[in-house]
Amino acid sequence: MSFLVAVVTAAISLLLPNYYRSTTVFVAANPNLARPEIFFGKNNLGADLYGSDTDIDRILAIAESNELIDHLVDSFDLYTHYRINAQNPKASYRVRMRFRKLYEVKKTKFNVLELSVEDRDPELAAAIANAARELVNLIGEGLVKSGQKATLKSYEANILNKSAQVIVLGDSLAKIRARFQIYNTAAQSEDLTEQLVETQSFFYRQKGRLESMRANPRISRDSVAYTEALVNGLEQEMDSINLKMSLLNEGQVLLSVLETQYFSANGQLGEDLERAKLLQAAYSAVVPSIILVEAAEVPVVKIRPKRSILVITAGMLAFLMSVLAILLFHAYRNIEWRLIFKER
Known part of the structure; x- marks a missing residue:
């Protein structure tokens, strides 16, 4: 079986x-x-x-x-x-x-x-x-x-936003510089300070000279009038320098904020661009x-x-x-x- x-x-x-x-x-x-x-x-x-x-x-x-x-x-x-x-x-x-x-x-x-x-x-x-x-x-x-x-798409979108932000900040910086006539903050501040010191020194010397001339009856009126005009001109020049310094100080605050934002955004944009290049290369690689x-x-x-x-x-x-x-x-x-x- x-x-x-x-x-x-x-x-x-x-x-x-x-x-x-x-x-x-x-x-x-x-x-x-x-x-x-x-x-x-x-x-x-x-x-x-x-x-x-x-x-x-x-x-x-x-x-x-x-x-x-x-x-x-x-x-x-x-x-x-x-x-x-x-x-x-x-x-x-x-x-x-x-x-x-x-x-x-x-x-x-x-x-x-x-x-x-x-x-x-x-x-x-x-x-x-x-x-x-x-x-x-x-x-x-x-x-x-x-x-x-x-x-990669996220980085590309971020790059577009950062680029637009950098352009806007750049335009704002240009407008602030034109409005307050700021081109080199450190150099302008130093120049205006020197001008103000020199003008003030010259102004006070001429003002003292004018007072002496007024007290001396032998000084001609033309000389006194010339010195008065010089003193008035120096005073107006000091007012002009003070106004420029005031504008410089006012604009410097705005400019400092905008420059910080601009350089920060520009730096991040550069990093994102470099990162996007690496991502694109890695994406293309096998x-x-x-x-x-x-x-x-x-x-x-x-x-x-x-x-x-x-x-x-x-x-x-x-x-x-x-x-x-x-x-x-x-x-x-x-x-x-x-x-x-x-x-x-």
Whole structure:
């Protein structure tokens, strides 16, 4: 009996198709490698080449996503390959479920990722595995690029605002300088102070001389009148210098505030421009999201079915069932089953 079951099982197992498994191995890369300060060596600390557990989980999520599976289904025409009617309303669900049964991504104890694909065609299994790995890399790169793009847009918008602010502050500075006639605060303040000291000194000398001339009747009226005119002119000149100094002091306060704002905004604008250049360069660069360890190769040995195991298992089960049947038969052979059923 066991031999017969084993023979039948062997015959049936021969009808089962052979499946081949192809595996590609890779590790998650550190997404911080795409940061400008690290990419261009601006950070002395640097960054690890390999990703953390969080990065590995992200790559696993990408590898198991419907986006990746749908792309593989379309690329390799798996509807036709799996003999699924694409017009069926549940076709997308069925092809995904069929593919997931033949597709596996796992993390090993060494934090290495293994992506495996099974198929009847060994060459197709290897092609799908390699394509899946490349697609994982592309989607991972896309996630990093989308973050970089959002940051870059933020910097570009900030640069536009800062540029407009610098222009407005520059115009305000020009107007303040024109209004208060301020061009070089330190030099003008020094010049006006010297002029005022010299004019005041000359004024007081001439004023004392005028008083002496008035007290002396022998001085002619023309000389006195000339000195009076000179003193009045010096007084007007002092008033003019004081007015200029007052305007300078008044404008200097406004100018100091505006200059502080202008240079601060201009400095921030320069930093943002430099940062935007680095971001743009990093955005244009290619930084992989995974690091290849081993590409998938065309398998030469089938992964299943294990026919010998099937035959041995079936034979053992048949033998055990036969033994159990014999034991039951011997245990209940002396029972009068007809009498029992008649009494009921």
